[in-house]
Amino acid sequence: MGETSQSMIDDKNCETSNAPSSRCKAYQLGQASRLRHVAFRKMTEDDAPALVAIERKCFDKHDAWRRSYFISAAMDWQSEYLVAEVDGKIVGCAGAEINSDAAEIQTISVDPDYHGQGIGTQLFAKLLAAIRERGATLVYLEVRPSNTPAIELYEKFGFSGGAQIENFYRNEDALIMFKAL
Numbered sequence: 001m002g003e004t005s006q007s008m009i010d011d012k013n014c015e016t017s018n019a020p021s022s023r024c025k026a027y028q029l030g031q032a033s034r035l036r037h038v039a040f041r042k043m044t045e046d047d048a049p050a051l052v053a054i055e056r057k058c059f060d061k062h063d064a065w066r067r068s069y070f071i072s073a074a075m076d077w078q079s080e081y082l083v084a085e086v087d088g089k090i091v092g093c094a095g096a097e098i099n100s101d102a103a104e105i106q107t108i109s110v111d112p113d114y115h116g117q118g119i120g121t122q123l124f125a126k127l128l129a130a131i132r133e134r135g136a137t138l139v140y141l142e143v144r145p146s147n148t149p150a151i152e153l154y155e156k157f158g159f160s161g162g163a164q165i166e167n168f169y170r171n172e173d174a175l176i177m178f179k180a181l
């Protein structure tokens with residue numbers, strides 16, 4: 001994967017759907033305001049403040065990552081972290097730590113103002129591609145069993161649920177999900 005890539009959120013493109021053309025047109029009109037140019041690039045230390053702001057919008061204060069976590073990840077050669085930008089504004093981040101052939105997804109978050117626009121899907125796809133390029137053959141993550149949007153995103157990419165880790169989070173167990181690359 002290149003350092004930066006540009007793409008358009010158009011994965012529900014009517015040209016590839018079986019929808020009748022009138023429905024298709026209505027769908028396109030409805031979607032028009034949601035089409036945005038999203039740029040993806042590797043995270044740097046300078047991105048930490050913007051990412052902390054997104055964390056605080058997505059998670060409670062116990063789960064939200066602090067600035068130092070992002071700075072450490074940006075400096076760690078075993079880490080692969082990507083950010084998504086809309087009009088130059090950071091709107092999401094996804095990252096993993098790679099230990100030889102296994103990679104642990106450590107975070108994925110999208111600014112709630114930009115949820116449901118396909119940005120999480122694109123970020124996750126690009127992160128998995130980058131992990132694969134770096135030689136990992138297994139990828140896994142921990143997720144709260146109550147986090148339906150995240151679990152559905154992971155299932156969409158072929159992740160399966162495995163064991164649960166008791167009391168992994170302050171007030172909830174964690175579900176381990178994994179996928180062979």
Ligand SMILES: CC(C)(COP(=O)(O)OP(=O)(O)OC[C@H]1O[C@@H](n2cnc3c(N)ncnc32)[C@H](O)[C@@H]1OP(=O)(O)O)[C@@H](O)C(=O)NCCC(=O)NCCS
Pocket residue numbers: 058107108109110111114115116117118119120121122142143144147148149150152153156
């Ligand atoms: C999980 C998250 C990153 C998804 O980001 P997003 O940009 O909204 O995701 P997308 O628009 O690309 O949607 C991706 C998929 O997620 C799932 N999803 C998203 N929102 C959902 C919702 N409210 N309910 C159920 N599933 C949902 C769907 O499977 C969706 O695919 P579909 O559109 O084909 O149905 C986002 O909800 C988020 O930042 N959550 C808070 C942080 C978090 O919990 N991170 C995971 C920690 S383990």
